[in-house]
Structure formats: structure tokens, C-alpha cells
Amino acid sequence: MPTHNDLRTRLTAAAARLREIDSPNLADAIDAIDTVLAPQGWTHLRNTDATISTGTEPNMPIWMGKTVKGEIVxxxxxxxxxxxxDVNEAFMKFLAGEFVAGEAVRPRMSAARKEMANLNVRPSSVLREQVAAAGETPSRVAGDYLMRKYSLGPYAADYKDSTLAPGNVRIPEVPRPVREAIRKAAAAAGHKVDDDVNEGFQKFLAGEFVPTAPAWPGTADMVPMKIRPNNDLHDQVRGAGGLRPTQVAVAYLLNKYGIDPAAITE
Structure with a gap:
């Protein structure tokens, strides 16, 4: 097995040879070798090794059904x-364009799978930040990849998709133009507002959505907007503290459909 010095010598020789060829097509390869040979350059490789973890990276909870969590473990x-x-592998494949997370990371669970739990993991902080910088939620990529890799949850052969049971009627009050804008946007997307609210509650509980309490002009024509989110999700959101569940629901709907209340209620 070559020593570290042998490897450095061979990489240095390789870079020199590539420079002799002097081809623009080799610029990236030369730069990659120089990066590894630079002081502490080995850390760039360490951060892409899916089998290495220092155990000190920040915890990243992946919110999923308890049954699926156990099956993944x-x-x-x-x-x-x-x-x-596996999660570092998911991040690397995502960053390389080899994996795209689907919507199934938040499956619509049957009554037997409504209980949820966090699968805690400490992936590479560098890879996690790169995934976030690419515009994707790291926990979403990780959860979907784990379920897809092991054919679990929504990727299981015997999986049966069913909607979350509708809960009690909740009636937040919103300006009339806002209510109409939400209904119109959901209809255009082929969605049900109740399903969108459940999605928002799930993202909120997973830490993927941080809501801001909606603010309305004092002169707004306020009207009731009936929604029927799943009772279990509603209670979990209420127990999480902070905004009321109806505030979280409306904030998510506004965010999901890019609705600016100030623009339509003035």
C-alpha cells in the first residue's frame, strides 16, 4: 500500500504532466489535484467520504412515520x-445531479401510520450546507433517499396511499381577497386546501417551514375560511408552541402560493 508521501509524490507528478499537455480540457483536473495537495487539502476528500463521520456534526432530524423509521434502522x-x-451518500448523489427527491418523503399516511417520529442523524455539515445552498431541504433529500434506497414507506411494493383523515372544522378569519386568492391558486394547482394545510403542518413540525404570523390591514373585509386539517397534526402543531395552528396554516398557504396580502388588500 502506498504511503501518504508516495501518494503526494504521484499526485504532484500527475499535475505536472497534465500541465505539460497544456489542454484547456484538463484545467479542472489540475485544479482538483492542486486542491488536494494544498495544506489541509485532504479535508475536501474527507468531507465527501460517505463512510466517515466525526460524530460532532449538528443533529438533523428527519420527520417520518415511526414504522418507517424502524424499518430504515x-x-x-x-x-x-x-x-x-447513507445520508451523506444521498447528499453527494443529489449534488452530482444523480438523485432528485420526490414528493413521497411526506406520504399521505393511512390510519395505521399516523404516528410520527424523528430519525436523528449527524451527516456532513459541509454536504448539508451545499444541499441547502442548492435550494433543497436536506432532511427532505435524506428521508426520500433512505425510503427509496430500501424500498420502504411510499416505495414499498405493498404501499397503499390514502389521504390523511379530515379533522374538525377550523375557521381562521382572513381578508376576503386573500381567501379567494388561496382558493383560486389551490384549484389551479389541482390541490385541496385541506391537503395543503396538512402539508404545511408536516413541514412546520419537521422544522422545514418557519411561519410568520399573517398581518392584515385594519380596514380589511375579514371573512371565515373553513379548513379541516387532520386532527393529529393540528394537535401536534398546537403542542409545539408558538403560533396558533390556524396562523401556521394561513402562513403556509400564503407562502406556498406566493400570495402577498398587502398587494391584494390595499
């Missing part, structure tokens, strides 16, 4: 790997 153990390695 068991599948990872059977495969002889770790959840951390």
Missing part, C-alpha cells in the same frame, strides 16, 4: 452500513 443494519453514511 433495521434495513441499514442488515446492509452493514450506517444511516449517516
Amino acid at each position: 433495521a434495513a441499514v443494519a442488515d446492509a452493514g452500513t450506517t444511516v449517516t453514511a
Whole structure:
């Protein structure tokens, strides 16, 4: 096995040879070698190794059904790997354009799978930040990849999709133009407002959506907007503290459909 010095010598020689060829097509390769040979350059490779974790990275909770969580833990153990390695692998494949997370990371659970839990993992902070910088939610990429890799949850052969059971009627008051804008946007997207609210509650509980309490002009024509979110989700949001569930619901609808209340209520 070559020593570290042998590897450095061979990489230095490779860079020199590539420079002799002097081809623009080799510029990226030369730059990559120079990056690794630079002081502490090895850390760039370490941060892309899916099998390495220092154990000190910040925790990243992945919100999912308790049953699926247990199935993932068991599948990872059977495969002889770790959840951390798989999540880092997910991030690398996403960044390389080899993996795109689907919507199934938040499956519409049947009554048997309504109980939720966090799968906690400490992936590479560098990769996690790169995924976020690319405009995607790291926990969403991780959760979808784990379920897809092991054919679990919505990717299981026997999975049956069913909507979350509608709950009690909740009646937030919003300006009339806002209510109409939300209904119109949801209809145009082929969505049900109740399903959108459930989605918003799930993202809020997973830490993927941080709502701001909607503010309305004092002269706004306020009207009731009936929604029927899932009772279990509603209670979890209420128990999480902060904004009221109806505030979270309206804030998410405005965010999802890019509705600016000030622009339509003035």
C-alpha cells in the first residue's frame, strides 16, 4: 500500500504532466489535484467520504412515520452500513445531479401510520450546507433517499396511499381577497386546501417551514375560511408552541402560493 508521501509524490507528478499537455480540457483536473495537495487539502476528500463521520456534526432530524423509521434502522443494519453514511451518500448523489427527491418523503399516511417520529442523524455539515445552498431541504433529500434506497414507506411494493383523515372544522378569519386568492391558486394547482394545510403542518413540525404570523390591514373585509386539517397534526402543531395552528396554516398557504396580502388588500 502506498504511503501518504508516495501518494503526494504521484499526485504532484500527475499535475505536472497534465500541465505539460497544456489542454484547456484538463484545467479542472489540475485544479482538483492542486486542491488536494494544498495544506489541509485532504479535508475536501474527507468531507465527501460517505463512510466517515466525526460524530460532532449538528443533529438533523428527519420527520417520518415511526414504522418507517424502524424499518430504515433495521434495513441499514442488515446492509452493514450506517444511516449517516447513507445520508451523506444521498447528499453527494443529489449534488452530482444523480438523485432528485420526490414528493413521497411526506406520504399521505393511512390510519395505521399516523404516528410520527424523528430519525436523528449527524451527516456532513459541509454536504448539508451545499444541499441547502442548492435550494433543497436536506432532511427532505435524506428521508426520500433512505425510503427509496430500501424500498420502504411510499416505495414499498405493498404501499397503499390514502389521504390523511379530515379533522374538525377550523375557521381562521382572513381578508376576503386573500381567501379567494388561496382558493383560486389551490384549484389551479389541482390541490385541496385541506391537503395543503396538512402539508404545511408536516413541514412546520419537521422544522422545514418557519411561519410568520399573517398581518392584515385594519380596514380589511375579514371573512371565515373553513379548513379541516387532520386532527393529529393540528394537535401536534398546537403542542409545539408558538403560533396558533390556524396562523401556521394561513402562513403556509400564503407562502406556498406566493400570495402577498398587502398587494391584494390595499
